[in-house]
Amino acid sequence: MQLKIFWVFFKVGMLGYGGGPASIPLVHKEVVDTYQWMTDDEFQDSLAIGNVLPGPIITKLAGYIGYLQSGWLGLVNAVFAAILPTIILMIVLLKLFTEFKDLEWVQGMSNGVVPVVGVMLFLLTYEFLEKAQAKTTWRFIILFTLGAFILLYVIGLHPAIVILAIVIFSLVRREGRI
């Protein structure tokens, strides 16, 4: 059993490109279709519960499914299988990279990648705004984002404070618009 759990989430971690959300279909295929640890409904429920919580989705799914299958050991096993291989790869490759940083062309690589990552973050920015907008209007979202900008960068509040304030506000206020 532990071996199967490991194998499933190892594959999910190694084959899931484009971050956590992109690997959800992979988990579904293994857990529901191949091994039938869960029905489709149970899987959708687990996913929905996971989405209520902050933090990366894949580790929540892996840990939860591992836990349902075989307790705490299953949880630890599934999480490790999903994340450890890529963490090790990451450390080895970046260390290698720093090792040769004095070389001019390696420094060039480091510089070349900065605008590319910038564009990726810019696209993520847009994606987050668009998803928020889908639940309300662009007008509201633009004004709200402007407000957040002032709080974060003009007044200089820590992002954690702003987010916590939103969490508290959303949970205590009465039902209403937006």
Added chain:
Amino acid sequence: MIYLQIFIAFFIPGVLGYGGGPSSIPLVEQEVVQNFGWMTSQEFAEVLALGNALPGPIATKMAGFIGFEVAGVIGAIVAVGATVLPSLLLMVFLAGLLYKIKGTKKFETLTTLIRPVIAILLGIIAFDFFSSAFTESGGVHTLILMIASFLMLKKFDIHPALVIIFGLVYGALLL
């Protein structure tokens, strides 16, 4: 003491990063670059570049590497634990309660309002990267890289790992 700092640096993104792994990027940057000063903005960009080029969740790759850089294997374990455990344990213990919350209006409001905050944080980091690239690599190269990677990602749907490789090769040859 350093372990406590690492724990804090990754616990905050772990419990406030609504919207999956990518939303923790700016929150991690805030702690690791701005607050504790463990890396420069350029080094953080390298971490993101490799993180985007490798498979698997981005939040744990960032935590594992940065934790390791700052305080070795134990540092990596603390960082990854702080990223993963809080929400995972909540999920295991409170599954029933969370199931009731998931469809409610309150929860929808929460995610709708948090997303713009994450967006502005991400946007500012993107802007920082562009402006540091302008000074490091010059305006022409930066513009070429920006436009080329935008078109590749958005218009031609080229895999992010390949776009990162393009940036690396371009930099190695021309910068």
